[in-house]
Amino acid sequence: MAISRLDIVFVADARFEGGSSTALAAEMAAAARAGYDSGLLMVKGPIIGLPLPVHAAIRRHLDTGTTTRLDPLQKVETRLLLLHHPGILMNPLQPRPLIEAEQVVVVLHHPAVDHAGTVQYDIPSVVRNAVAAFGRPVSLAPVSASVRESLPRRLPGNCRLTEENWDNLIDLDCWPPRQARPVGLPIRIGRHSRPHIQKWPDRLEDAQAAYPTDGRRYETWMLGGGDFLREHYGELPASWTLLPFRQEDVAGFLRKLDFYVYYHSDAWSEAFGRCILEALSVGLVTILPASFEPVFGDAALYGTPQDVVSIIERYAADADLYASQSDRARRFAETRHRLDRFADRIAALLPQAKTETLSAPPLMPPLPSRTVLFISSNGIGMGHLTQQMAIAERLPPDLTHVFATMSYALKVAVDAGYQVHFLPHHRAMDAEPDDWNTVFAEELFELVRHVRPAVIAYDATPVYPAVAEVLALFPDIYSIWVRRPMWREVHRKFLDYHDIFDAVIERGELADAFDLGPTKEFQARSLVVPPVLHVDPASREDAATARRLLDLPADGTAVLLQLGSGSNFDMSEARAAVIQAVLAHRDTFLVELKSPISNGGTNAASGNERHFVRKAFPAFRYSQAFDAAVSAVGYNSFHENLLGALPTLFVPNEAPEMDLQANRALWAQLNGYGWMMRRDTDLPACRDIVARLLDPWERSRVRARCRSIPWQNGAARIAAFIADHARLVRSDRRPVEPEQAL
Incomplete structure (x- = not known):
């Protein structure tokens, strides 16, 4: 296997939702901007138990080629290896990566001991596992003074502590300052964080003090709030607006605020406070607990939750005081955390590193299959x-x-x-x-x-x-x-x-x-x-081509009939009733598409010259040949017909081993996306229901509603998830005992 050579290799659990992933993505952007060739080896660490996807910003770097995806079996030589977050080294890396690095740095994104005195990770184990994986002494790079202070005074052998903190960096071009304006009423207070209860004050009275509840004077916008707050605090103030956590357009959210206020649990130790840096970058007057002062200095204001209202009122009443603090916040981000500081940081570690900007990404050997x-x-x-x-x-x-x-x-x-x-x-x-x-x-x-x-x-x-x-x-x-x-x-x-x-x-x-x-x-x-479709609606054959490929009349109203194989729920009476009702309309013809597992008998043609039986897979590829459909309500056909805007009469298969098809059909009918007909109760009304299906005005209304459904194909999301997890190093568990191994 050919050897890949890179300037920088990042090793990280790219699924973290919060600041460590955002900081990593910023470094990937900075590396590319400075002309460094970089790669990412993804780790499944022990901290995240949920099946989270790769962080959106990191995903963009992989998709655009800014950073190259690496495989554990790939032989790589690099000048600098950056292991982001000590949590990925709590257990040995399996398999051992085939990476030879000149220097190895472990970026400590979390305190080793939190405010409650609980050990978050064991430094000797982190160092031992890093040395075992990469065969070199390591440098420990804390992201802030609070992380540095949490480290043991005596460090294990084979490691050293960097002289400077590994400050988070931010691309200020993506965080333009808020527009200068006087603070009006209601005063807009905001915060954002990933949705975790430890990111919030422990007591309701502290939360209400930090985020005041007088709705006539204050509005509080909480990006990353959710039901977990109601479970923790009980009934929430009406002046609080909870918004779901998102990674996109946080800057737009922040620029609409007047003040940024961030208080968290007494037990929580914030390693740095990426969300705070983002607020400072847009020039928000920011109010924090005193524990953050060693990190952000005079860029922010400090006090207890009970001090927040008086601080807000003082700065809201004095436009010059507000503007001065806003400028101070922005300058802090520009001076200490701008993206181009990364090049200086790496140059100090690698004095002979190149600095010229590449015109194209390096040629890399193909990934192992x-x-x-x-x-x-x-x-x-x-x-x-x-x-x-x-x-x-x-x-x-x-x-x-x-x-x-x-x-x-x-x-x-x-x-x-x-x-x-x-x-x-x-x-x-x-x-x-x-x-x-x-x-x-x-x-x-x-x-x-x-x-x-x-x-x-x-x-x-x-x-x-x-x-x-x-x-x-x-x-x-x-x-x-x-x-x-x-x-x-x-x-x-x-x-x-x-x-x-x-x-x-x-x-x-x-x-x-x-x-x-x-x-x-x-x-x-x-x-x-999102719902998964085999065929995207936009890639279907057009109506004329589909009819030609299926050898169907070019003119007339075509109705597709798909009631399934009938192997566990007899649809014969429903089928006969539908055929009779559809063919009673002289300008209409009916088409049944055979299932690949059909037993053949249920799809026999009725003898009517306007009743066609065809074989096609996947059927949805040809669905634009039809003006309407009568269909069972399995997952595939239901979502295909709605997302393909094919007006459909849904006939649920209600066998006890099936999913809740009747619920799907009822939801579609009540929301104007189609019609429902149950085999055991609605057959006497079949002619009338089919008449509605064949009414051009009714079909037009249903088609318009279906076309308004927002959707992305979940198949692409699952494929991306599989692709990411097919090339993992794992540290989410201890090694398997020899007698347990195959």
């Missing part, structure tokens, strides 16, 4: 397999895909060029579940041992014991459970397996408000992405 193993159950339709194909098609070319499925629709994956292994379900074999599970575990074990994937992506509602057994035997493989929402209560037992996976991803649901299923309780511990 990695494999993703997609495992899916059979289901009643083919939704699980189709969803996995949607993700696989959006993975980067350096990741190969292998499918193992119980679906009889596996031929569609074979035809798409994927390597596919068939794993028969016990029902197909007429086998006892316990006996089958034993055999299934053996087959799955042999497949995983043969493929050696970097990631296993499992898509099914049931989690079989065999899956848990095999995952336990391969703890180094990153495992993901991608599951749909809208579960029935009967499936709750499978949620006992939630924690055997490294991550759980839930596909987004447009009808989420009507999801009463048990997975709702687990959404806070899962990564919820």
